[in-house]
Amino acid sequence: xxxxxxxxxxxxxxxxxxxxxxxxxxxxxxxxxxxxxxxxxxxxxxxxxxxxxxxxxxxxxxxxxxxxxxxxxxxxxxxxxxxxxxxxxxxxxxxxxxxxxxxxxxxxxxxxxxxxxxxxxxxxxxxxxxxxxxxxxxxxxxxxxxxxxxxxxxxxxxxxxxxxxxxxxxxxxxxxxxxxxxxxxxxxxxxxxxxxxxxxxxxxxxxxxxxxxxxxxxxxxxxxxxxxxxxxxxxxxxxxxxxxxxxxxxxxxxxxxxxxxxxxxxxxxxxxxxxxxxxxxxxxxxxxxxxxxxxxxxxxxxxxxxxxxxxxxxxxxxxxxxxxxxxxxxxxxxxxxxxxxxxxxxxxxxxxxxxxxxxxxxxxxxxxxxxxxxxxxxxxxxxxxxxxxxxxxxxxxxxxxxxxxxxxxxxxxxxxxxxxxxxxxxxxxxxxxxxxx
Amino acid sequence: xxxxxxxxxxxxxxxxxxxxxxxxxxxxxxxxxxxxxxxxxxxxxxxxxxxxxxxxxxxxxxxxxxxxxxxxxxxxxxxxxxxxxxxxxxxxxxxxxxxxxxxxxxxxxxxxxxxxxxxxxxxxxxxxxxxxxxxxxxxxxxxxxxxxxxxxxxxxxxxxxxxxxxxxxxxxxxxxxxxxxxxxxxxxxxxxxxxxxxxxxxxxxxxxxxxxxxxxxxxxxxxxxxxxxxxxxxxxxxxxxxxxxxxxxxxxxxxxxxxxxxxxxxxxxxxxxxxxxxxxxxxxxxxxxxxxxxxxxxxxxxxxxxxxxxxxxxxxxxxxxxxxxxxxxxxxxxxxxxxxxxxxxxxxxxxxxxxxxxxxxxxxxxxxxxxxxxxxxxxxxxxxxxxxxxxxxxxxxxxxxxxxxxxxxxxxxxxxxxxxxxxxxxxxxxxxxxx
Numbered sequence: 015x016x017x018x019x020x021x022x023x024x025x026x027x028x029x030x031x032x033x034x035x036x037x038x039x040x041x042x043x044x045x046x047x048x049x050x051x052x053x054x055x056x057x058x059x060x061x062x063x064x065x066x067x068x069x070x071x072x073x074x075x076x077x078x079x080x081x082x083x084x085x086x087x088x089x090x091x092x093x094x095x096x097x098x099x100x101x102x103x104x105x106x107x108x109x110x111x112x113x114x115x116x117x118x119x120x121x122x123x124x125x126x127x128x129x130x131x132x133x134x135x136x137x138x139x140x141x142x143x144x145x146x147x148x149x150x151x152x153x154x155x156x157x158x159x160x161x162x163x164x165x166x167x168x169x170x171x172x173x174x175x176x177x178x179x180x181x182x183x184x185x186x187x188x189x190x191x192x193x194x195x196x197x198x199x200x201x202x203x204x205x206x207x208x209x210x211x212x213x214x215x216x217x218x219x220x221x222x223x224x225x226x227x228x229x230x231x232x233x234x235x236x237x238x239x240x241x242x243x244x245x246x247x248x249x250x251x252x253x254x255x256x257x258x259x260x261x262x263x264x265x266x267x268x269x270x271x272x273x274x275x276x277x278x279x280x281x282x283x284x285x286x287x288x289x290x291x292x293x294x295x296x297x298x299x300x301x302x303x304x305x306x307x308x309x310x311x312x313x314x315x316x317x318x319x320x321x322x323x324x325x326x327x328x329x330x331x332x333x334x335x336x337x338x339x340x341x342x343x344x345x346x347x348x349x350x351x352x353x354x355x356x357x358x359x360x361x362x363x364x365x366x367x368x369x370x371x372x373x374x375x376x377x378x379x380x381x382x383x384x385x386x387x388x389x390x391x392x393x394x395x396x397x398x399x400x401x402x403x404x405x406x407x408x409x410x411x412x413x414x415x416x417x418x419x420x421x422x423x424x425x426x427x428x429x430x431x432x433x434x435x436x437x438x439x440x441x442x443x444x445x446x447x448x449x450x451x
Numbered sequence: 452x453x454x455x456x457x458x459x460x461x462x463x464x465x466x467x468x469x470x471x472x473x474x475x476x477x478x479x480x481x482x483x484x485x486x487x488x489x490x491x492x493x494x495x496x497x498x499x500x501x502x503x504x505x506x507x508x509x510x511x512x513x514x515x516x517x518x519x520x521x522x523x524x525x526x527x528x529x530x531x532x533x534x535x536x537x538x539x540x541x542x543x544x545x546x547x548x549x550x551x552x553x554x555x556x557x558x559x560x561x562x563x564x565x566x567x568x569x570x571x572x573x574x575x576x577x578x579x580x581x582x583x584x585x586x587x588x589x590x591x592x593x594x595x596x597x598x599x600x601x602x603x604x605x606x607x608x609x610x611x612x613x614x615x616x617x618x619x620x621x622x623x624x625x626x627x628x629x630x631x632x633x634x635x636x637x638x639x640x641x642x643x644x645x646x647x648x649x650x651x652x653x654x655x656x657x658x659x660x661x662x663x664x665x666x667x668x669x670x671x672x673x674x675x676x677x678x679x680x681x682x683x684x685x686x687x688x689x690x691x692x693x694x695x696x697x698x699x700x701x702x703x704x705x706x707x708x709x710x711x712x713x714x715x716x717x718x719x720x721x722x723x724x725x726x727x728x729x730x731x732x733x734x735x736x737x738x739x740x741x742x743x744x745x746x747x748x749x750x751x752x753x754x755x756x757x758x759x760x761x762x763x764x765x766x767x768x769x770x771x772x773x774x775x776x777x778x779x780x781x782x783x784x785x786x787x788x789x790x791x792x793x794x795x796x797x798x799x800x801x802x803x804x805x806x807x808x809x810x811x812x813x814x815x816x817x818x819x820x821x822x823x824x825x826x827x828x829x830x831x832x833x834x835x836x837x838x839x840x841x842x843x844x845x846x847x848x849x850x851x852x853x854x855x856x857x858x859x860x861x862x863x864x865x866x867x868x869x870x871x872x873x874x875x876x877x878x879x880x881x882x883x884x885x886x
Contacts, residue, residue, distance in 0.1 A: 055589075055591045056591045056592065057591070057595075058591070058592050058595075059591060059592035059593070059594070059595025059596055059599075060595050084742070087742060122739065123736075123754065126735075127737070131633070133566050133610060133611050133612060136670070138578060138581075138589055138594070139588070139589055141578065142578050142581075142582045142589055143582075143587070145575055145578045145579060145582065146578075146579070146582045146584060148575075149579055152579070153576070153579065154571075154572070154575035154576055154578075154579050156491060156492045156493075156495075156571070156575075156669060157492055157494065157495045158495075159495075159575075159669065159673075160492075160493060160494070160495030160496040160497075161495040164496065164497070164673050164676060164677065167673055167674075167677050168677070169677045169678065169679075170677070170678065170742075170743065171673070171674055171677055172671075172673075172674025172675065172677065172678055173678070173742050173743065173872065173873075175674075176633075176635055176872060176873065177612070177633045178633060178634045178635050178871065178872070178873050178875060179742060179873055181634075181737070181873075182737070182742050182872075182873030182874060182875070183742065185737045185738075185739045185873075185874070186739050186740065186741065186742070186874075188739075189739050190737055190739050191736055191737055191738070191739045191750070191751065191754065192735075192736060192737070193735035193736060193737075194634070194735065194736070194737035194875060195632050195634060195641055195645065195735065196632055196633055196634050197630060197631070197632050198564075198611075198612040198613060198631050198632060198633040199613045199616070199629070199630065199631050200611055200613050202613075206630055210630070210645065213645075213648055213652055216652065217648065217651075217652075219735070219758070234589075234591055234594055234595070234598075238594075238595065238598045238599065238602060238607070239602075239607040239608070241599070242599065242602060242603070242604040242607055243604045243607065243608055244604070301559075301627070301628035301629065301630070301654070302556070302626050302627060302628065302629070303560075303616075303617075303620045303625065303626060303629040305617055305620040305621045307518060307621065309521075309605070309608055309609070309614070309617060310604070310608055317626070318626060321556060321626055325654075437613065438608065438611070439611060439613040439614055439616065439617035440617050440620055440629070441613060441616065441617075441629045441630070441631070442629075
């Protein structure tokens with residue numbers, strides 16, 4: 015079964031490069047970098063002190079008046095997703111309850127949602143005062159916590175941290191009563207969610223799906239985790255703009271960030287009937303996995319990435335040489351970049367020299383569960399505008415990387431664009447966009 | 452004609468046993484999996500008891516323990532359950548050279564799996580050390596110092612919810628699609644339903660599906676206690692889970708993993724493996740109402756049930772037994788009853804609808820798959836599991852909840868319901884396999 019019935023009719027992104035998808039793509043075209051010194055907390059004790067942080071925003075602006083008090087139940091991950099979803103809906107021309115309750119033009123039962131979400135870290139500043147009341151002789155006392163500390167935790171505390179709450183809040187705001195899922199496959203989440211959203215459309219479970227992902231990684235718990243596992247670069251603290259260097263010989267690790275990317279996927283007939291602007295068709299999807307016994311990396315030959323891309327090509331019924339653009343995962347973690355480069359080379363074969371490869375994390379940072387969605391949005395713009403922006407920070411390709419990394423901007427017709435993702439833990443995914451005839 | 456999908460293997464690690472037959476015998480006897488919490492000292496929490504997996508030993512199920520030594524509690528259960536399910540289905544595990552004839556590119560994984568617990572001592576210890584009591588702020592420099600010194604890279608990484616799927620990928624060598632979802636208490640029913648869709652869409656021939664979760668940790672218990680979702684019947688853990696009873700006061704936090712092998716009929720026939728049941732319908736919906744409450748009319752539950760029936764090509768007249776979500780919370784049991792009435796109309800009071808959670812507790816992400824296993828066994832043995840502890844019927848709730856004793860009857864087609872926080876509704880329908 016192919017995915018020809020699913021098209022993209024709306025884009026929404028909150029990223030280190032702006033609060034809208036258009037700002038993001040304009041900044042990418044201008045070669046701007048969204049990575050800077052961490053301001054969300056004082057990173058002085060961390061060996062990585064930089065991140066991709068979004069511009070300031072107030073989530074309340076994106077909430078119907080009747081729902082504004084729910085903002086206090088929204089962790090940063092949820093807030094980012096809510097803002098991106100609002101843009102994706104507004105941009106598609108669909109009128110949901112949140113856009114204008116008087117003019118709703120969609121059937122709530124026929125809209126679904128499928129988002130990638132991360133392991134949402136709790137707000138230590140919120141938790142700490144309760145912990146501070148649960149100390150006996152300088153140590154945390156669980157019995158005191160059960161009696162005293164626990165009572166100091168706000169009653170709905172847990173609901174800020176359940177990964178499915180991104181989709182649930184958005185569902186409530188826009189009145190989405192169709193299928194709803196939350197994919198928690200770390201950095202592969204968004205592309206897996208988008209693939210499954212297409213399956214919702216194909217099987218007729220709904221006509222419209224909001225799909226993508228969101229994650230806020232600029233957090234003292236996540237940053238500890240990424241530093242401890244050695245995935246975060248420690249070498250770019252004084253030069254954030256050049257710190258994240260996918261596929262470059264001097265790559266020294268990833269830079270993490272926060273973002274949300276959400277697209278409106280729609281049944282093609284449904285979209286055409288209402289005269290919607292169609293950015294691209296989702297022509298194929300593929301999944302696999304590349305487990306590594308070390309867990310924080312993928313298999314050294316990136317086999318699962320190759321299988322996911324092969325499956326997506328087969329699903330789209332095209333050959334590797336038909337691709338006009340490939341957006342890789344490219345984290346700038348040298349071992350994983352090499353594995354990915356090998357996998358892409360294996361699939362592309364002779365086309366390796368011709369298919370432009372455009373890594374984006376050098377500018378957008380590694381935004382975890384949001385990453386794949388930001389790439390699909392960038393690809394949708396690239397397909398629509400016929401432009402591939404220049405890549406950044408890949409000055410001299412790493413040994414063993416034979417990818418055709420885009421050096422300067424390219425203007426040409428882009429008929430097929432492929433995005434691929436993988437994650438620690440091994441899950442892999444690929445999505446192919448096709449320009450509309 | 453779409454490919455038919457069947458179940459060819461099952462495995463479970465849960466409070467009522469570490470294999471399917473032990474669980475089933477316990478359910479037939481109406482045993483309770485609840486007792487006072489031992490994983491950590493919960494004696495001062497509002498709820499002092501839970502449904503723990505006890506005396507679990509992963510090395511009984513797999514050989515290469517070293518490879519999985521850092522995995523979190525739920526993931527360890529998942530490995531045990533997956534090993535059982537794969538053995539039953541004839542899927543070779545722990546080998547680079549499987550001889551089962553299964554193309555690994557056509558073998559997928561779909562779990563509804565939860566996050567791993569933090570290391571409590573380290574995590575809370577770091578907060579204590581980094582909290583500046585005088586200024587009432589976190590000292591991030593101090594936090595970084597103590598966290599870097601105390602936390603372990605593997606321990607941190609293995610908390611990620613995609614890790615159980617990663618471990619099962621290593622166990623089975625699967626190279627097909629691998630997904631992990633987390634839609635609260637509905638996650639593993641969703642995983643099973645979407646796994647069926649992967650096979651129907653031709654993306655895989657076999658999918659290792661199900662769930663794994665353990666939230667019996669201080670922050671999990673704190674979260675659910677603050678939501679007042681848990682029973683606080685601390686004087687009587689074994690009778691605390693009383694779905695549909697007038698005196699129900701919340702669910703009992705449980706843990707475990709349940710895995711089912713879903714397979715295309717053609718693959719199962721080609722391999723000549725035993726077919727345990729057929730999966731025929733899936734419906735998923737959202738309430739779009741409140742993050743805390745179900746919609747009062749049960750509209751989301753109704754839609755999921757209706758969509759599952761439609762997907763299966765059935766009507767409400769075809770269902771023999773409903774395995775309810777039946778959490779033992781005031782709200783769920785009442786709204787679920789309403790939804791069943793709306794869907795089953797004149798048959799509502801005549802279709803047995805029981806809750807296994809009365810015995811098993813609530814396995815959260817793993818709940819739906821564990822309960823689906825009991826549905827398969829209900830069909831196999833033509834017997835419906837009871838709702839135990841149902842001695843004070845709620846006058847408002849008047850369905851046939853199969854009180855206290857299992858019931859021998861013809862069971863051919865079963866609906867399994869799961870509803871999660873935030874209004875996540877997932878329903879799967881299975882039936883007796885017939886050629």
